[in-house]
Amino acid sequence: MTGGLYVYAVVAGKPAELGTGIDGAALEVVAGPGDLAAVVHRHAAGPYEGADDDVRRWVVEHSDVVERVWESTGAVLPMSFNVIVAEGEETPARSRLEGWLTAGGRLLRERLDALENRVELRVEIGLDQHRVAERHPDVVAMREDLETRPPGVRRLLGKRLDQLEREVTDALADDLYQQYRRRLAAVSEELSENRSARPGEGVVPVLTVSLLVPRDAIPAVGQELAAVQDEEPAAVIRYLGPWPPYSFADVPGLAGPTPT
Structure with a gap:
């Protein structure tokens, strides 16, 4: 060869x-x-x-x-x-x-x-900022005030409203992060985070992780995510796989083949 x-x-x-x-x-x-x-x-x-x-x-x-x-x-x-x-x-x-x-x-x-006999699953959990914010009294009050204002003021206040919605949702995402991470770690053997993931418009990220899971344990991950969705209607969940374990293939202390 x-x-x-x-x-x-x-x-x-x-x-x-x-x-x-x-x-x-x-x-x-x-x-x-x-x-x-x-x-x-x-x-x-x-x-x-x-x-x-x-x-x-x-x-x-x-x-x-x-x-x-x-x-x-x-x-x-x-x-x-x-x-x-x-x-x-x-x-x-x-x-x-x-x-x-x-x-x-x-x-x-x-x-x-x-x-x-292990697979990789990717889980992305975010929060719809509008659905989260509609429960917050400060956001509700600002929306009601917005309806009484002239168009020029509405545009200005609309930007402030979006910022407030984002701040409220960011705070909830911070509160939920550790809880969701623990729950996903409990239904997987290994967990790897991807902090560079970018959610869609109007969605605030909570966490994006890859999970190493035995094939026969895949349903347990789905059940846990269904429970998260039931508990938090504003949750936006993406669940991808099963894939080969790309995120878990590194061998500590071993350099890979030399690329050209």
Whole structure:
């Protein structure tokens, strides 16, 4: 095998059906110690770069490979898009990848065992600021006052009203954050936060998390979110997955393959 290697995932055992990867590239496995293996395709070029539509397609094709090997083997350590092991001047890419698998073999195996038959779920909880604010006496009073004012004043007060609604909802979101986080942690094995998530217009974020959950425990997460919705009608909940455990695939203390 010559040239670089594009790496999709690390698995335990060879998947039953490898199929093809990005742009129809033939998939292969590079064996590590024991039954560890990396799913790859030969890739002599640099990182995948191009028009937005092309990049989106490549990312989807990458994800499709990860999902196939995940379903086939029951556990996977997914690589992010564009992880490429370059051909070295003295060391072939295959040897570099085999060395990485060998050096991290114990940690990789332990992490794969921990992720077996586990899925990632993404949960986003926010609050509709209008529904929250309509319960607050200061907001109710300002809205009533707004109706009696001339159009020019209404525009000015409307901005103040929106700011007050936001402040009221921010305060409630702060109060609910720890409670919701504890409840979701209780129905998952691991929890990873994404503080950079951006909710829709008029929605104040409470928390966005990825949960690592056994497959047979997925219904418990849905039940907990249904309870949150019943308790707080202003809650805006998005519940996505199940996915391969992208957010939980890191192996502490182990560097990934060297990208080109």
